[in-house]
Amino acid sequence: MHGTILSLPAGKGLRGRAERWRTRALLSKGLWSWAWRHGHQRLLGHEHSSWLATTIALTVVACFCAIVEGPLWRQSTALAAVNLAFALVLVLTGLMLRREPGQSVPAMALMLTGIFRCVDFIDAWNGPWPAYAIVFGGVDRVFGAWALLRYPNPALSAVQRRFLVALAAWMIAGRTLIVVTSTAPWMGGSPSWWWPTLDGDESLSDVLSYVVHGGEGIFGVTLIVLLAMRLVRARGVDRIVITPIIVAGIAAVIAASATAAVMTLSSIATTPNYAFLAESVADFAIPVAFLIAVVQRLLLIRNVTELTARACADGDIGALRSALRDTLHDPTLELLDPSDASRVAMNARSAGRLVSYLQMGAEAPIAVVIADPVLARYRGLFDAAMRTSTLALQNAQLQAKAAREELELVxxxxxxxxxxxxxxxxxxxxxxxxxxxxxxxxxxxxxxxxxxxxxxxxxxxxxxxxxxxxxxxxxxxxxxxxxxHPAVLTHSGLAAALEEVAARLPLPVRISMPAGRLGAAVEATLYYVACEALANVVKHAAADGVLVTVRAARSWLEMEVADDGAGGVPAGVIGGRGLANIADRVGALDGEVTIDSPPGQGTRVMVRIPCG
Amino acid sequence: MRVAIAEDSGLFRSSLALLLNSLGAEVTVAVPSGTELIAAIAASPPDVVILDIRMPPSFTDEGIRTAHALRGLHPDVGILVLSTYAESKYASLLLEVVNAGVGYLLKDNVTDAGALMESLSRVAAGGTVVDPAIVTRLLERRQQPTMMGILNDRELEVLRHMAEGRSNLGIARELFLSARTVETHVSSVFTKLGLTQSDTENNRVRAVLAFLRSGGPER
The missing domain is CATH 1.10.287 (Helix Hairpins)
Structure with a gap:
C-alpha cells in the first residue's frame, strides 16, 4: 500500500514515475484460493501444521511478487526488496488476523494490499504492463483503506462503504482517462510500449492528471477524517486495539502526501528513488500496528488470568465486577445477581447491551453480566472472562457455603x-x-x-x-x-433464682421480667450473665441500685443489667475471664453481649439471644 | 398426736417416724407418695399429715397438690409441708391453696425436735407456720418492696412472728411487750395491708401471704 492515497504524483512527476503505475492483477484466482483455503483453514484448524501452511503461503507470495517485480531488481534492488518485504509482512499479518473471528475481510484486504504493492511495479516489464500499472496502481491503496476502516468491526458503515466504492471508482476511472489521453513517451516511457492512446492531447492529459490527483488528495483527507472519527468514537477494548492502527494509518497517509507533494513539485529527473524507498519503509508502520493490535488482543485475553486471581482472592460480587470492568475495559459493565430480575431487565433493555449469563452447564445462572456491545467483537476475550468469572464466582460461593456449613456445625x-x-x-x-x-x-x-x-x-x-x-x-x-447449679433455677425459674442472688447482694436489685419459663439453656445462660454482671456492679460500680430487665419478643430475648453507678468502667475491667466465659455461652446460643459504660452514666450489660 | 407421713425417701421417712415416735407422737401412716397417703388415711384421719414437697411422679410440687386435695377431703387435718428449698415461692403457693392449719418447714429444722413438735401442734390447732429461715431471709433483703415499705420496724417484727406461727400472746412474750400492745401492732399491720375482714385468723394468713409474696420477683 505504497504511500496510500495521496502518494500519487501529478503532471510531469507522474510521467517520470510511470513505472509505478503499471500493474495488473495477475494473481490467478486459483492460486489465491489455494493459499486461502489451505493456508488458513489449516492455520485455524491444526496448530501443528499452521507453521507449514504459513511457510507455503509466504513462499508462494514471495515467488509471485519477485517475478512480478522482475526487472526492478536490477534497477533498484533496495526498492524491490522493500516492496517484497512489505508484501510478505502484510500477508503474514493478514494470516494472523484471519484467526480472529469476523476478521477475515480486513485480513484479506491487508494481504491484497501487500500483493498489489508489488504488482504496482510490474511496469518494470515492457509491453502492456506499464499502462496496466497506471490504471490499477491505486488498487493497493483502496485495499489498505478498506482494512484500516474495517478492522476490527464486523462490517463497514454505509459511509465507509460509499467512500471505498467512490475511491476505487475515482482512481480506476480517472487513471484510465489519463492513459487514454496520453502516449507512452509523455509518461516517460519508451515508444515500444503498448499504449492504448485514444486521443493524444498532452495539455488535456496534464489537466486530467492534476484533477485526478487533486481528487485523490481530497480522498486522502477524507480518509484521515474517517479514521480520526473511528478513534474518537471507539470505547474500551476497541480503543486499545485500534489506536495503533489508526495512528499508523493517519501517519502513513500524511507521509505519503509529503512524498506526493515532493514529486509534484520536483521535475521528472529530480524525484529520487529514495523518496519512494523512505515512504515504503514508513508504510511498515501499518503492518506493525496491525501486529500490535493482534498482540494486544492476545494480551487482553491473558489479563483474564489476572482476573481469576483477583476474583478468587476477594470472592464477592463487587470485587469481581470491578475486576471485570478493568479486564474488559468497560466501566459500564454490570454484574448482577440473577434474582435481581428488575435490575437485570432494566439494564438489559438499554439499547443493545451485551447480556451474558454466568452458569455452569445447565445449572441455574449464578450471575448476569451486562456489558458494552463493543465486547461482542472480542468474543474470545469476553468468553474467556465469562468462563473465568463463572468459575471464580462458583468457587467463592462454594467456599462461602462450606464456611457457613462449618460455622453452623461449630x-x-x-x-x-x-x-x-x-x-x-x-x-x-x-x-x-x-x-x-x-x-x-x-x-x-x-x-x-x-x-x-x-x-x-x-x-x-x-x-x-x-x-x-x-x-x-x-x-x-x-x-x-x-x-x-442453683436448684431454684431448675424449679422456679430465672426470676426466682435472680431474686435469691439479689437477696445476698449489699445493694437493692430490682428485677423485671415477664412471667413464665424460658428454655433451660437460655435461663442458665442469662442467670450466669446476670451473676457475673451483678458481681461486677458490686466490685466496680459504686452504685446505689441495679435494675435487671428481661424482655422477650417474638424472635429474641434481651436481658439488661443496668446500674446507676459511676460508669466509665473500662471494657478490660468488666470483660475479665468471667465475661469471656459468658460471651462463649451466649455465643453458643447465637446471641451477643454488649457493654456500655459511659462515664457518669452507669454501666449497662446487655445480652441478646435469638429464640423461637 | 396422730401423724401421717408422705415422704419418698425411705431413709428419711423411717428416721422421721423414729423421731416422731421418740417425741411421743403416733405415726399412723408412712408412705412414699401423696396419693398413697390420701388412700391410707381415708378411714381414720390423723391430727396432722407431714408431706414432702417433692414426690413422685414429677418431683416438683406434689406436696402442695396433695395438701390442696387433703384440705377438701379432711378440712380439720393440719398439714405440714417439708422442703429442702428455702424459697418463699413455695411457701406462698402453699398458703394460697391452704389458708389455715398449715405449715411450711425446711427439713433442716424438722430434725430439731422442739421446733418440729411446736410446728405440729400449731398446725394441728389451725395456726399457720412458715419456717423462720424463710422469714429471716425475706427480712434480710435490703430492698424494701413497696408493700412492706409501709410497715414500720416494729410492725414488721410482729408480722415476722406471725409468719412463724406465733399467737399474739406468744409474740408478746417473745418481744417483751404487753398483749395489748401486740394487738395494736397486729391490727395496724392488717389496716396497712388493707385486710379489713373481721376474721382475724384469716387476716393473719393473708398478712403472712402478703409478706411472702413481697419476696417474690416483680411481675
Whole structure:
C-alpha cells in the first residue's frame, strides 16, 4: 500500500514515475484460493501444521511478487526488496488476523494490499504492463483503506462503504482517462510500449492528471477524517486495539502526501528513488500496528488470568465486577445477581447491551453480566472472562457455603456442649440434693430421736454436737450444690433464682421480667450473665441500685443489667475471664453481649439471644 | 398426736417416724407418695399429715397438690409441708391453696425436735407456720418492696412472728411487750395491708401471704 492515497504524483512527476503505475492483477484466482483455503483453514484448524501452511503461503507470495517485480531488481534492488518485504509482512499479518473471528475481510484486504504493492511495479516489464500499472496502481491503496476502516468491526458503515466504492471508482476511472489521453513517451516511457492512446492531447492529459490527483488528495483527507472519527468514537477494548492502527494509518497517509507533494513539485529527473524507498519503509508502520493490535488482543485475553486471581482472592460480587470492568475495559459493565430480575431487565433493555449469563452447564445462572456491545467483537476475550468469572464466582460461593456449613456445625456442637454441661450440672446437683442430703437429714433426724430418748445427759450432748456438725455439713453441701447449679433455677425459674442472688447482694436489685419459663439453656445462660454482671456492679460500680430487665419478643430475648453507678468502667475491667466465659455461652446460643459504660452514666450489660 | 407421713425417701421417712415416735407422737401412716397417703388415711384421719414437697411422679410440687386435695377431703387435718428449698415461692403457693392449719418447714429444722413438735401442734390447732429461715431471709433483703415499705420496724417484727406461727400472746412474750400492745401492732399491720375482714385468723394468713409474696420477683 505504497504511500496510500495521496502518494500519487501529478503532471510531469507522474510521467517520470510511470513505472509505478503499471500493474495488473495477475494473481490467478486459483492460486489465491489455494493459499486461502489451505493456508488458513489449516492455520485455524491444526496448530501443528499452521507453521507449514504459513511457510507455503509466504513462499508462494514471495515467488509471485519477485517475478512480478522482475526487472526492478536490477534497477533498484533496495526498492524491490522493500516492496517484497512489505508484501510478505502484510500477508503474514493478514494470516494472523484471519484467526480472529469476523476478521477475515480486513485480513484479506491487508494481504491484497501487500500483493498489489508489488504488482504496482510490474511496469518494470515492457509491453502492456506499464499502462496496466497506471490504471490499477491505486488498487493497493483502496485495499489498505478498506482494512484500516474495517478492522476490527464486523462490517463497514454505509459511509465507509460509499467512500471505498467512490475511491476505487475515482482512481480506476480517472487513471484510465489519463492513459487514454496520453502516449507512452509523455509518461516517460519508451515508444515500444503498448499504449492504448485514444486521443493524444498532452495539455488535456496534464489537466486530467492534476484533477485526478487533486481528487485523490481530497480522498486522502477524507480518509484521515474517517479514521480520526473511528478513534474518537471507539470505547474500551476497541480503543486499545485500534489506536495503533489508526495512528499508523493517519501517519502513513500524511507521509505519503509529503512524498506526493515532493514529486509534484520536483521535475521528472529530480524525484529520487529514495523518496519512494523512505515512504515504503514508513508504510511498515501499518503492518506493525496491525501486529500490535493482534498482540494486544492476545494480551487482553491473558489479563483474564489476572482476573481469576483477583476474583478468587476477594470472592464477592463487587470485587469481581470491578475486576471485570478493568479486564474488559468497560466501566459500564454490570454484574448482577440473577434474582435481581428488575435490575437485570432494566439494564438489559438499554439499547443493545451485551447480556451474558454466568452458569455452569445447565445449572441455574449464578450471575448476569451486562456489558458494552463493543465486547461482542472480542468474543474470545469476553468468553474467556465469562468462563473465568463463572468459575471464580462458583468457587467463592462454594467456599462461602462450606464456611457457613462449618460455622453452623461449630455452633450446633457448641450449643450441644453447653446443653450437655447444663444437664450434667443439674444431674450432679440433684444427686447431691436427693442422695447425700437426704442421707444426712435422716441421720440428723435419728440423732434428734436419740437425743430425746436417751436419759444420759452426756450422751444427749454428744448427739446434739453430732447433729449440729451434720447441720453445718448440710449447709456446706447445699452451698456446693447451689454453686454447681442453683436448684431454684431448675424449679422456679430465672426470676426466682435472680431474686435469691439479689437477696445476698449489699445493694437493692430490682428485677423485671415477664412471667413464665424460658428454655433451660437460655435461663442458665442469662442467670450466669446476670451473676457475673451483678458481681461486677458490686466490685466496680459504686452504685446505689441495679435494675435487671428481661424482655422477650417474638424472635429474641434481651436481658439488661443496668446500674446507676459511676460508669466509665473500662471494657478490660468488666470483660475479665468471667465475661469471656459468658460471651462463649451466649455465643453458643447465637446471641451477643454488649457493654456500655459511659462515664457518669452507669454501666449497662446487655445480652441478646435469638429464640423461637 | 396422730401423724401421717408422705415422704419418698425411705431413709428419711423411717428416721422421721423414729423421731416422731421418740417425741411421743403416733405415726399412723408412712408412705412414699401423696396419693398413697390420701388412700391410707381415708378411714381414720390423723391430727396432722407431714408431706414432702417433692414426690413422685414429677418431683416438683406434689406436696402442695396433695395438701390442696387433703384440705377438701379432711378440712380439720393440719398439714405440714417439708422442703429442702428455702424459697418463699413455695411457701406462698402453699398458703394460697391452704389458708389455715398449715405449715411450711425446711427439713433442716424438722430434725430439731422442739421446733418440729411446736410446728405440729400449731398446725394441728389451725395456726399457720412458715419456717423462720424463710422469714429471716425475706427480712434480710435490703430492698424494701413497696408493700412492706409501709410497715414500720416494729410492725414488721410482729408480722415476722406471725409468719412463724406465733399467737399474739406468744409474740408478746417473745418481744417483751404487753398483749395489748401486740394487738395494736397486729391490727395496724392488717389496716396497712388493707385486710379489713373481721376474721382475724384469716387476716393473719393473708398478712403472712402478703409478706411472702413481697419476696417474690416483680411481675
Amino acid at each position: 455452633k450446633v456442637s457448641r450449643t450441644r456442649i453447653i446443653e450437655a454441661e447444663l444437664a450434667e450440672r443439674r444431674r450432679l446437683e440433684r444427686d447431691l440434693h436427693d442422695g447425700v442430703q437426704q442421707h444426712l437429714l435422716s441421720i440428723t433426724a435419728r440423732l434428734s430421736a436419740a437425743m430425746t430418748t436417751t436419759t444420759d445427759p452426756q450422751a444427749s450432748a454428744a448427739f446434739g454436737d453430732a447433729r449440729d456438725g451434720l447441720k453445718a455439713v448440710l449447709a456446706e453441701l447445699r452451698n456446693l450444690a447451689h454453686g454447681i
